[in-house]
Amino acid sequence: MTVHDLAVVGGGVHGATAALFAARGGMDVALFERGALCREASGVNAGTLTMQMTRTALMPYALRAHAMWASARDWLGHDVGVVVCDGLSLAFTPAEEELLAYRAGKRREAGAPITLVSGAQARRIEPGLSEAVRSAGHCRVDGYANAYLTGLAYRRALIEAGVALRENTPVGGVTPTGAGFELETASGTVRARRILLAGGVWIEPMLAWLGVHLPIKTLVNQLVVSERVAPIMRTVVGIANGLLSLKQYPHGTVVIGGGWQGVGDRERGGVELLPDRVVGNVRLACHAIPALRAARMARAWAGLEAETADALPVAGPVPGIEGAFVCGSVHSGYTSGPYIARLLAERLLGREPDLPLFPIDRLLARPEAA
């Protein structure tokens, strides 16, 4: 039986990127995905690549990740429809202006090139903007990708890189053998020297295979997409508190997000959208871009996003289990995911990562405290 150098469990943007760079670095990699590649968070997210929703602690990572997305054709080799454009974070009330100034300031300190502009200036940058905007944070490093193309692009890249891609293959459990790991799948046991658990919101049950308890909260984000309409906006638009993300794709659809919560869980997925919150999110979007009112809603859905207790990533070795690694739970993880997963691949390849990883020791329930 062959023994892979690395088995990656979970084919979202984290698992797929780590597998890709590990394979390109010379490792023999197998990737196990229970469904199809990037069909969970990494295929259903809003695709916004913004610094104005990024956590300050992640800013250096997000900036590098943004540059990766912008050059995806070079390193990924396939198109995910990335558009780089201006981003605006809006304030409609004095209280929001205060919040905006504070948050934009913190993000600027962290390295994001955000400047505050007046409502009139913001309307020059985005002519579709409402008169109600009092001021805005303006960032030139912004943009979006077509998230639903992620799976297709990574699928091609992984196959070209020689990764043994095993879609529709759920892993049922992982056992450390001392010399490596055995992974249980429906088609038999697979061996690997090292494993990377990259299961998004399923990282918690995956770590439980190894007896490690790391609580992961499941966020259920609602999204709404319009039918195709003539161009009504050209920037990525958010609001001061971060609960709006709005942009129009080149093919004409407008995606409205921002993390309004629906109903769902790890077991069932995103099962229900709450109408009050769909309406609330849409009202907010149309308040920002009034011309959107004339469009029709084509579709809405909910997807699952992972969050740790301190809302910072898990990316590093699993303490006490030689050869086991974990990667995910990155806030705005579609934006930052490729860079953080690539750092992890560097580490697996025995290189010194450019920026520190996010060791998980801080999040583990200590037995003595229990």
Add this chain to the structure above:
Amino acid sequence: MSGPIRHAVDLAVLGAGPAGGAAALAASRAGLSVALIDENPDAGGQVWRKPVRPAARAATAEPGDALRADLAASGITLLYGRTVWSVGASLDLDMIDAESGRWERVSAGRLVAAGGAHERVVPFPGWTLPGVVGLAGATILLKSHGIAPGRRVLVAGCGPLLFAVAAGLAGAGVEVVGVADLAARSDWLRALPDLLTRPGLLGQGACWMTSLKAAGIPIFFRQALRRAEGATEIARAVIGPVDAHGAPAPGPERTFAVDALCVGHGLVPGSDVTRLLRAPHRFDPLRGGLVPVTDEAGRTGISGLYAVGDGAGLRGAAMAALGGELAGLAAAADAGRLAPDAFAREAERLRRAMARERPFSDRMAGMMRLRPAQVQAIAPETVVCRCEDVTRAEIDAACAAGARDVNQMKQFTRCGMGPCQGRLCGDVAAELLAARVGTREAVGAFTARPPLRPIGFDELMGDFDYADIPIPEPAPL
């Protein structure tokens, strides 16, 4: 005004066609408080649709008139002109009143889904040209508005609607240049014994045939559309022979100069509500595609949710009404408002009535069934998903690139991502993929998503103040 106007009842019925109308009446008579919701201005559904212009009044309006009168006298909360866009796990329905623009919510512990079926058109070159209309769509125009789709019309496709539409058009003074039927004359003759079980309906069919004959309209059996042609709108329709499976067969083509083409290849159950609520479904080709798994009274795998009528599998109007009545009674019995023995008696009566309808119903459903060979004959450059302009070749390419189920194919191609959410193309797209992957079960169906109908943001939002938007707590910095 910011939130919805609320209605609380024992039972909500979505769809006021034969199935939903009967369900609402039966449940109301058994003592439940009922709300009946439909997007049309009155009850009747597709087949018993109320004519907007009296001149359009047809024989099929009569059972509809009776239903409308019974409903008007019933004490049921009649919510017509409401488009339902959301159904929640609690079975709450959110809707917009087209006239007032108001947002309303019906809360009931029980829901009968009776939303009917969608039309199926198997694509052919030129099918997206203006002037090409669905057979079922043509019946709406004719029945409700007395409007004909054109002055010189070819009618093509399969199933009984072919002859209903052709006769209706001829009756409205339209020049019908011919009827092209995928079925052979012998298929209809074979169906005769079953059709004879419903002399009334057969009589209606015979009536259509006589009027076609009287008007000198040729019927081309085992012929199908090869293509529609025209620069900006349809100018010509070309038909040619097909084999018993619906695949093109050798033989001469015929070209007709027309200004409209009515075409339909059966109906697909509109199982959006049961799929959205994730009730168990199965693939049943005779019933038109993916159908919710139910017991005989329409109970689905989800407590309190019933599915009846064509939306739960094609059976036609008579079966829809009987099944609806049974589900309405079951809802009352399940709510403890109808004694078990009384329910059993009624169920037995309805079971017998359904047994009488079944041979005819199965036969008609069989004539409208999708012919897989017809789907396989779709040319590579023909558009399958008209909302997103996705061709057959693109679907095949997605399959070659590794798409193994329809939702993965949707992500690769955008097929089904438009405003119709794949209601129009989903069945054909799944069939195309299934031919390469294995089975329809394996490729699945497009995931149902809200809204149940495309809905304007303006309508959805209503009037609001920015201060009233319940903006959640800021995300962590």
